[in-house]
Amino acid sequence: MLTSSLLVAIAAFASSAQAWLPSDASNAAVNKRSLGLFPAPGQEGTDKRWLPGSDKIRGVNLGSLFIFEPWISSSEWAATGCEGQNSEFDCVMNKGQDTADTNFQAHWRRFINETDLNEMISYNLNTIRIPLGYWLKESLVDSSEHFPKGGLDYLTEFVGWASDRGFYIILDLHGAPGAQQTKQPFTGQYADTVGFYNDYNYNRAIEWLEWIVDIVHTTDEYRNVGMIELVNEPLNWDNAVGTLRDTFYPNAYKAIRTIEDNLSVNSADRLHIQMMSSLWGSGNPVEHLDDTTFTAFDDHRYFKWDTSIEVSHDSYISTSCSDDRNSDGPSIVGEWSLAVPDDVESTDEWSPSTQQDFYSKWFAAQVHAYESSTLGWVFWSWTTDLGDDYRWSYKAAVEAGVIPTDLSTISSPC
Structure with missing residues (x-):
């Protein structure tokens, strides 16, 4: 853990005018948000980065903070009063709004807080990705929908703490109106059918994006938010995503830039707008965009579900070593883990308790690949309730000695 004096020094550095860059007069006019990890206008080719000492994103997802996945955080799910429920929607509907609100507000403050941010700093992490649901804007929730209320207050407080510590922050629309996938709790509901891919819910998602972008640019706590993702993991290899590309993405991009125009946000301080990359299987995300300024791309790389890869230690490491994940432009491997297929995960050959050496090497191989071919990576997730199985938890993997405290x-x- 960091000493109190070092934390004070970090906080002072992060809040200074030059917090995102080394002190360098040639870059004095570059705004803190824009040069996070990308050259700012007029700065093409610069080797300066937003965080001195690191030119790559190295981060963690805050999974199950604002959107639960019960299977990965089961004891916390039970402590929130939701045991036996499939999703946040189901829990709120069945437990009642007032009870659920009280329980979820306690969960947010208990599950990930300032102590965790300090620990992340001590591990040399520089980025957090925060999955959010559209219900954070409570006026968007109609009478047929059921979600916890009050999340914005804790989000604002939390990103303020993260900004004070100098983290780069990515906000991700993880749970879209109507649900972008079926029976996936990460959408906030366990929907039998997808309901996102129509004008009504596209418009609700755009209203959410406009709202959060306005907050980012007008609220000091959000000063280190540099990127917003339009939607997490839409359908892939499906005809429904045609309208995602030709309607939702262009309209969402224009709406965000219009908000920034109306707020007179200078060109160097605009948010990067992120979409799932072509590798996800939803087509070329910028196919119908008239302007691609400050766009970025998200790649999710889970060997656990990739049946094209031979399931062996040597194969996993060799495949990772040559894994080029850059397809559309500035890319981040925004989700990945050390998880392996269900049918082998409990065998001796893949046991997390006896195969630490392999998992350490595989972690290093993935880091090597993602930092070689992309702007960096964000591990899924920071913390879980899986006991000694650290393969989904960065925090637990460090504690197990699989990931070094010093990257x-x-x-x-x-």
Whole structure:
């Protein structure tokens, strides 16, 4: 853990005018948000980065904070009063709004807080990705929908703490109106059918994006938010995503830029707008965009569900070593883990308790690949309730000695 004096120094540095860059007069006019990890207008080719000492995103997802996945955080799900429920929608509907609101507000403050941010700093992490649901804007929720209320207050407080510590922050519309996938709790509901891919819910999602972008640019706590993702993991290899590309993405992009125009946000301080990359399987995300300024792309790389890869230690490491995840432009591997297929995860050969050496090497191989071919990575997730199985938890993997506390000590097996 960091000493109190070091934390004070970090906080002072992060709140200074030059917090995102080394002190360098040639970059004095570059705004803190824009040069997070991308060259700002007029700065093409610069080797300056937003965080001195690191030129790559190295971060964690805050899974199950504002959107629960019960299977990965089961004891916390039970502590929130939702045991036996499939999703947040189901829990609120069946437990009652007032009871659910009280329980979820306690969960938010208990599950991930300032203590966790301090621990992330001590592990040399520089980025957090925060999955959010559209119900954070409570006026968007209609009478047939049931979600916890009050999340914006804690989000604002939390991103303020993260900004004070100098984190780069990505906000992700993880749960879209109507649900972008069926029977996936990460959408906030366990829907039998997808309901996102129509004008009504596209418009609700755009209203949410306009609202959160306005908050980002007008609320000091959000000063280190540099990127917003339009929607997490839409359908792939499905005809429904045609309208995602030709309607939702262009309209959402224009809506965000219009909000920034109306607020007179200067060009160097505009948010990067992120979409799932072509590797996700939803087509070319910028196919119908007239303007691609400050766009970025999200890749999710889970070997657990990739049946094209031979399931062996050597295959996983060799595949990772040569894994080029850059397809459309500035890309981030925004989700990945050390999880392996269900049919082998409990075998001796893949046991997390006896195979720490393999998992350490595989972690290093993935880091090598993602930092070689993209702007960096965001591990899924920071913390889980899976006991000694650290394969989904960065925090637990560090505690198990699989991930080093100092990322600069990683030795690539490639």
